[in-house]
Amino acid sequence: MPDKIVPPIHGLSEPSWESVYAVPSVESHEEVVSLALAPEHMLSRSIYFERQIVGALPECYAREGVLERLQHASSLLPSHLRLIILDGWRSTDVQSFLFAECKNALAIMYPDKPAEKIVTMAQQYVAKPMKDVSTPAPHSTGGSVDVVIADRAGKKLFFGAPFDFPGDISNTQYFENKLEQGHTLTKREEEALYNRRLLYFVMTQAGFVNFHCEWWHFEYGTQRWALSTHTDHAIYAPTQFSLNPYANLTQI
Numbered sequence: 001m002p003d004k005i006v007p008p009i010h011g012l013s014e015p016s017w018e019s020v021y022a023v024p025s026v027e028s029h030e031e032v033v034s035l036a037l038a039p040e041h042m043l044s045r046s047i048y049f050e051r052q053i054v055g056a057l058p059e060c061y062a063r064e065g066v067l068e069r070l071q072h073a074s075s076l077l078p079s080h081l082r083l084i085i086l087d088g089w090r091s092t093d094v095q096s097f098l099f100a101e102c103k104n105a106l107a108i109m110y111p112d113k114p115a116e117k118i119v120t121m122a123q124q125y126v127a128k129p130m131k132d133v134s135t136p137a138p139h140s141t142g143g144s145v146d147v148v149i150a151d152r153a154g155k156k157l158f159f160g161a162p163f164d165f166p167g168d169i170s171n172t173q174y175f176e177n178k179l180e181q182g183h184t185l186t187k188r189e190e191e192a193l194y195n196r197r198l199l200y201f202v203m204t205q206a207g208f209v210n211f212h213c214e215w216w217h218f219e220y221g222t223q224r225w226a227l228s229t230h231t232d233h234a235i236y237a238p239t240q241f242s243l244n245p246y247a248n249l250t251q252i
Helices: 017-022 064-075 092-109 115-123 176-182 187-205 224-230
Strands: 033-034 043-046 061-063 081-087 143-152 217-219
Touching: 017 224, 033 143, 043 064, 061 064, 064 081, 064 143, 064 187, 092 115, 143 187
Parallel strands: 043 081
Antiparallel strands: 033 061, 081 143, 143 217
């Protein structure tokens, strides 16, 4: 039996990318920080570094405000569970690779779809690489994180679809919609339903908003966050980040 009662996920906002990108950004200049320094609250596992994608960092990084809210979200979980952060800030190179990878996978899955339709479908799961500062991929701002839950023994909870899977079952409300349509869920589907509710509950209670196509993707301070929370502007614009301590030196 679930040890924490959490509400269903209803009325999740599904704005278009055009609506998201219409929101202005006013950069707060908040620092980008490591998410790996508070293991008592959560664990950070750089999934794309593990995949050896060029440009991926060995740790996950995000804005300070994101870190604070992740710690809050973690505190809302039952004591035997904790958050696992799989990704945070992304470079343009990593974003470009992931978009191309998703687009290629969808082209294989749907060989009869025209190329422009495949691009539109890919944007449901990976934002297009930034063309200018007004249309950033959320991860490039440091305000977006990909998150799962695991128990203290390191076993990830079951969410019904793998992380990064480009299909309808990855939609946050997929199992909620099945229930509303009168379907009877299997025990395994009920497990996924509850775990998605739990993740959504703790993250939104901490101030994040969810990207409706991906049960694992949450944002704070981004254009999507501003639009969903009726805030005048995003507080995080795209930012460059380097582990090189000499990268920003200027002549004295």
